Amino acid sequence: MAAPAAAGFFYAPFQFRQVKSFSSSDKPSISLHAPLGISPLSLFAISKNPSRRDVSSRCSVDPNTLLEEEEEAEKEAAEKRRELNSTNLPWDTPTPRVEELFDQCGAEKDVEETTLASTSVTAKEEISNSLKFPECQNGKLAEDVAAVQGVKIRRRPPTGPSKHYVGPFEFRLENEGNTPRNILEKIIWDKESELKERRPLITIMKALENAPPVRDFIGTLKASYEHTGMPALIAEVKKASPSRGVLRENFDPVEVANSYEKNGAACISVLTDEKYFQGSFENLEAIRRAGVKCPLLCKEFIVDAWQIYYARSKGADAILLIAAVLTDLDIKYLTKICRLLGLAALIEVHNESELNRVLGIEGVQLIGINNRNLETFEVDISNTKSLLDEERGELIRQRDIIVVSESGLFTPEDISYVQDAGIKAVLVGESLIKQDDPGGAISGLFGKSISVR
Structure with a gap:
């Protein structure tokens, strides 16, 4: 027998459970032997009642009892939705407790001295735990908010993983909506799964005490631009990409980084994704x-x-x-975390809608314009110029925001084109890393040496 109306019911981290309401005349029939014959609400009821998790006892339960449990679970879910919709929480700002903790710790460049020296591990963990992504804003599910804001990348499969477990039971949901729409969405879904294996935050907090001091990323970009009169270079260390495959066979991240630095790179970008870019956090640590x-x-x-x-x-x-992945509230909270730790946040946009969203967020200092279309993966550097029109360009200048042009930059003419559009930095990877001497290729990219060391 086919599963009764399973669509819309899913198990996924940080998601509110959606259940289908059944009228008294529309109650599904129940099979006591096949898991797929159990309605979603029955599974929900079983998961809440440990005594129902034994398979033998499950099969001896009277169907009327199961339907009563379904109705009880449905009423409970409806009550939670009513409470949610009637609660007016200030989702646009952190809670007073979190804001107070930020004020105590400090959120500017002196955070290395004030926060990490004076704030206990426990307090920092409380801050992080308080900044969990709200999955509901003003009574709306996060996916609805993301859609309204034009966030194109879904954070996880709409109906959760293909296999679902409730106690001893297992059922599948086959839905074409669970297929990633592009490579970035696939990467994000895998990243969500990857993070389930992460180490406890308390362990990472302790490691921060021995971390090297933070350097001024934005200040370095500005200094390079002022000194050379050309866009500051963020040179990228990456071995491979999903679209191009392996870019450099004999890959030594430290050697590449040293070569970049010697030949004029202001800052260095290090790919840390393992599955799609063959990078790692160990590469980042080794370079540092x-x-x-x-x-x-x-x-x-x-x-x-x-x-x-x-x-x-x-x-x-x-x-x-990446603005295509994160809602406005996500970006606000994550940039606060960055300020707490003294880190700069490069917020990447791909189109006009994303740029307008980011410009509406207070405190943004660094924006990257990616010239790659997420849907077609075609690269067009005119994207940088079209997004920095007169009105937006003027607003960016007034707010002293550094704009970085990313992707598709291969020649001195490309660099001149985006500089004329108003950018002060470029992020370049493929056109350098594929050369025999990645650092030596920098002068060819800019048409002259930009080394100041």
């Missing part, structure tokens, strides 16, 4: 421990505050936040 003086950007697909703490413990000076 090798004495590379350039501030380091941890280029990770951030979906959880834990990743920011971990990046900091490995020596990062800045992290990447």
Whole structure:
């Protein structure tokens, strides 16, 4: 017998459970022998009642009893929804307790001295735990908020994983909506699963005490631009990409980073994703421990505050936040975490809608414009120019925001084009890393040497 109306019922972390309401004349029939014959509400009731988890006792239960449990679970879920909709929580700002903790710790560049020296591990853990992503804003599910804000990348499969377990039972939901729509969405879904294996936050907090001091990522970009009169270079250390495969066979991250620094890179970006880019946090740590003086950007697909703490413990000076993945509230909370730790946050946008969203968030200092279309994966550097029109460009200048052009930059003409559009920094990876001498290729990219060391 087919599963009765299972669509819309899912188990996934940070998701509110959605259940289907059945009228008294619309109650599903129940099979006592096949898990797929059990309605979602029955599974919910079983998961709440340990005595129902034994298979033999489950099969001896009277169907009327199961339906009563369904109705009870349905009433409980409805009551929770009513409470949620009637509660007016200030989702646009952190709670007073969190704000107070931030005020105590400090959130500016002196955080290295004030926060990490004076704030206990327990207090810092409380801050992080208080900044869990709210999955509901003003009574709306996070997915609904994301859709309204134009967030194109779904954080997880709409109906959860393909297999679901409730006590001893297992059932499947086959839904074409569970297929990633593009490579970035696939990466994000895998990243969510990967984070389930993370180490306890308390362990990472302790590692922060021995982390090297934070360098001024934004200040370094500004200084390079002022000194050379050309866009500051964030040179990227990456071995592979999903679209291009392996970019450098004999890959030594420390050697590449040293070469970049020697030839004029202001900062260095390090890919840390293992599955799709063959990177690692160990590469980031190795570069930092090798004495590379350039501030380091941890280029990770951030979906959880834990990743920011971990990046900091490995020596990062800045992290990447992708507006196509995160809601406005996510970005606000994550940038607060960055300020707490003294890190810069490079917020990446791909289109006009995302840029307008980010410009509406207070405190943004660094924006990256990715010239790659997320849907087609085509690269067009005119994207940088079109997004920095007169009105937005003027607003960015007034707020002293550094804009970084990313992807598709291969020639001195490309660099001149985006500089004329108003950017002050570029992030370049593929056109350098594929060369025999990645650092030596920098002068060819800019048309002259930009080394100041």
